[in-house]
Amino acid sequence: MDYSEYLKGGVQKSSEGSSDTSPISVVMELRAGAGGNEATIFARDLKEMYQKYAERRGWKTRIIDELTLEIVGSDAYDALRYETGVHRVQRVPLTEKSGRIHTSTASIAVLPIRAKSTVDIRPADIQMEFSRSGGAGGQNVNKVETAVRLVHIPTGIDVKSSSERSQLANREKAMQILSAKLEQLHDEQEAKEHAAERKAQIGTGDRSEKIRTYNYLQDRVTDHRLQKSWHNLPKILAGDIDDIIEALRLASAA
Numbered sequence: 555m556d557y558s559e560y561l562k563g564g565v566q567k568s569s570e571g572s573s574d575t576s577p578i579s580v581v582m583e584l585r586a587g588a589g590g591n592e593a594t595i596f597a598r599d600l601k602e603m604y605q606k607y608a609e610r611r612g613w614k615t616r617i618i619d620e621l622t623l624e625i626v627g628s629d630a631y632d633a634l635r636y637e638t639g640v641h642r643v644q645r646v647p648l649t650e651k652s653g654r655i656h657t658s659t660a661s662i663a664v665l666p667i668r669a670k671s672t673v674d675i676r677p678a679d680i681q682m683e684f685s686r687s688g689g690a691g692g693q694n695v696n697k698v699e700t701a702v703r704l705v706h707i708p709t710g711i712d713v714k715s716s717s718e719r720s721q722l723a724n725r726e727k728a729m730q731i732l733s734a735k736l737e738q739l740h741d742e743q744e745a746k747e748h749a750a751e752r753k754a755q756i757g758t759g760d761r762s763e764k765i766r767t768y769n770y771l772q773d774r775v776t777d778h779r780l781q782k783s784w785h786n787l788p789k790i791l792a793g794d795i796d797d798i799i800e801a802l803r804l805a806s807a808a
Contacts (some may be wrong), residue, residue, distance in 0.1 A: 579631075581625075588657075593660055596660050600641060614626040634664050638664045643657070643768045643770070673736045675733065684700075684701065684703075684721060702715050706735075764778060
């Protein structure tokens with residue numbers, strides 16, 4: 555869907571460069587793509603990979619909602635910003651008896667969370683819903699409705715937060731994520747408009763862009779933007795992605 559007209563009139567980005575608008579954390583939103591159950595398993599594998607990478611870096615992590623992960627660290631966004639896009643896996647699922655290789659995908663959106671939003675959101679554009687925060691086994695962690703779901707009416711973007719203990723805290727977290735999503739939407743639109751002018755481009759930051767393949771049979775991870783591969787897949791999925799992150803940062807700087 556084209557939100558260009560809305561973005562021109564409805565989302566105003568701040569041009570301030572103060573510390574208030576510097577990312578204080580990053581939210582990684584993962585979604586299963588093509589591949590059915592195997593795609594969901596792959597999305598969970600990626601979430602665990604980033605959790606382990608964050609632990610290696612000494613960053614704190616929190617689960618915002620099932621496949622949404624928040625990583626708190628002053629340089630977390632700079633390290634992870636180029637993970638946005640479609641990640642593809644090629645492997646034989648555990649449930650596959652004939653040994654046939656399956657290809658599945660998961661998409662990732664990397665959202666910078668700021669102390670001060672860089673976009674202005676009209677209160678009238680937000681629909682808010684409340685529910686109980688569910689725990690393992692379907693049990694309710696809270697007897698009051700602390701989970702918050704926000705729907706941004708003009709774009710249809712919806713955000714849910716259930717990780718905080720109070721409704722107010724979940725509302726604030728959901729608003730931070732919604733602001734980050736609208737900022738990303740604005741940046742994606744600008745990137746598409748000016749793509750021809752960009753000499754060196756590490757992707758457009760669009761979650762629909764295929765960026766990486768994890769090939770189990772060849773024990774290899776290939777980043778298609780860099781046209782470069784790394785081996786030892788078990789080690790990479792255990793959070794050892796420093797070489798990949800650094801290669802992307804160097805390519806961006808170049």
